[in-house]
Amino acid sequence: xxxxxxxxxxxxxxxxxxxxxxxxxxxxxxxxxxxxxxxxxxxxxxxxxxxxxxxxxxxxxxxxxxxxxxxxxxxxxxxxxxxxxxxxxxxxxxxxxxxxxxxxxxxxxxxxxxxxxxxxxxxxxxxxxxxxxxxxxxxxxxxxxxxxxxxxxxxxxxxxxxxxxxxxxxxxxxxxxxxxxxxxxxxxxxxxxxxxxxxxxxxxxxxxxxxxxxxxxxxxxxxxxxxxxxxxxxxxxxxxxxxxxxxxxxxxxxxxxxxxxxxxxxxxxxxxxxxxxxxxxxxxxxxxxxxxxxxxxxxxxxxxxxxxxxxxxxxxxxxxxxxxxxxxxxxxxxxxxxxxxxxxxxxxxxxxxxxxxxxxxxxxxxxxxxxxxxxxxxxxxxxxxxxxxx
Numbered sequence: 001x002x003x004x005x006x007x008x009x010x011x012x013x014x015x016x017x018x019x020x021x022x023x024x025x026x027x028x029x030x031x032x033x034x035x036x037x038x039x040x041x042x043x044x045x046x047x048x049x050x051x052x053x054x055x056x057x058x059x060x061x062x063x064x065x066x067x068x069x070x071x072x073x074x075x076x077x078x079x080x081x082x083x084x085x086x087x088x089x090x091x092x093x094x095x096x097x098x099x100x101x102x103x104x105x106x107x108x109x110x111x112x113x114x115x116x117x118x119x120x121x122x123x124x125x126x127x128x129x130x131x132x133x134x135x136x137x138x139x140x141x142x143x144x145x146x147x148x149x150x151x152x153x154x155x156x157x158x159x160x161x162x163x164x165x166x167x168x169x170x171x172x173x174x175x176x177x178x179x180x181x182x183x184x185x186x187x188x189x190x191x192x193x194x195x196x197x198x199x200x201x202x203x204x205x206x207x208x209x210x211x212x213x214x215x216x217x218x219x220x221x222x223x224x225x226x227x228x229x230x231x232x233x234x235x236x237x238x239x240x241x242x243x244x245x246x247x248x249x250x251x252x253x254x255x256x257x258x259x260x261x262x263x264x265x266x267x268x269x270x271x272x273x274x275x276x277x278x279x280x281x282x283x284x285x286x287x288x289x290x291x292x293x294x295x296x297x298x299x300x301x302x303x304x305x306x307x308x309x310x311x312x313x314x315x316x317x318x319x320x321x322x323x324x325x326x327x328x329x330x331x332x333x334x335x336x337x338x339x340x341x342x343x344x345x346x347x348x349x350x351x352x353x354x355x356x357x358x359x360x361x362x363x364x365x366x367x368x369x370x371x372x373x374x375x376x377x378x379x380x381x382x383x384x385x386x387x388x389x390x
């Protein structure tokens with residue numbers, strides 16, 4: 001069997017991890033895999049230090065610059081020659097959807113929605129999925145339902161999570177035990193790209209409301225808001241308890257770092273699918289607090305050891321503003337201000353801190369939840385069954 005995976009492999013993120021590990025899972029089963037990376041125009045392949053270099057002879061990877069039309073025609077010829085049984089597109093961008101149309105190969109066309117399922121208007125490239133693809137897979141049931149509603153999808157739709165880096169394979173997990181964390185001593189962290197809709201800067205600005213229940217707040221990641229966060233920490237003289245560390249490590253170093261925290265936070269209001277960083281937190285037995293946007297609520301089903309709260313209406317409206325300034329060096333000060341009452345996210349963090357202090361969080365149970373539902377072996381079986389047995 002032959003399967004073609006199309007998306008973007010340049011950089012670090014959920015889509016990149018998903019494509020890498022899904023290709024590995026398929027290759028392990030003797031399936032011939034071709035991964036085509038349609039790279040953003042601003043990405044430089046030559047400068048990237050994170051190129052995926054498969055070790056299996058069953059996996060071939062091709063990097064394609066989206067801005068070169070001649071290269072796209074060459075890729076079409078490669079697809080024709082490979083003649084896949086299934087074409088799986090992950091992400092957004094016209095090139096993902098034009099290629100199978102240009103190709104003369106009749107293949108099963110599948111789109112994996114790893115965002116929220118919400119349309120960005122009539123210019124959204126995902127509209128072509130409605131007309132030219134056969135199946136849609138949502139990152140979660142909520143995402144699948146949302147995509148169906150927004151894009152008027154009438155064909156088969158399923159829900160399968162994306163594959164995170166399987167930390168149980170790439171690192172050694174610490175033996176997680178349930179523990180009590182004294183109120184006011186909990187160490188909290190945010191792991192994310194530091195872009196406006198993730199609200200890392202906003203979170204740091206809430207420190208006065210959080211400092212009585214948290215011992216420290218650490219920000220890990222890089223992006224446009226990093227300088228703002230560092231400047232704010234310095235200006236408020238809170239650097240003894242609030243810190244910004246920049247890009248975080250991978251593999252064992254990441255597991256060790258993540259496991260050192262008592263809880264993780266993700267106050268994102270963006271068009272999320274189901275952020276893999278939350279899976280990684282559960283894998284290490286670290287509870288999280290997150291806004292319930294996109295597919296995030298799915299992580300809370302039958303899972304009493306996390307807190308997921310609906311964002312305030314004003315904050316979801318503000319997400320539209322964040323989308324417009326995503327790639328700018330400054331975020332909107334207006335957008336980062338609270339409307340005068342304690343945000344529900346802050347209240348949820350306080351609630352989690354009290355739960356930790358009362359031994360109401362079972363960290364070992366949380367890790368087992370991940371292993372039973374989202375581990376590499378579990379997701380591998382789901383994807384193999386879907387792609388190979390239909």
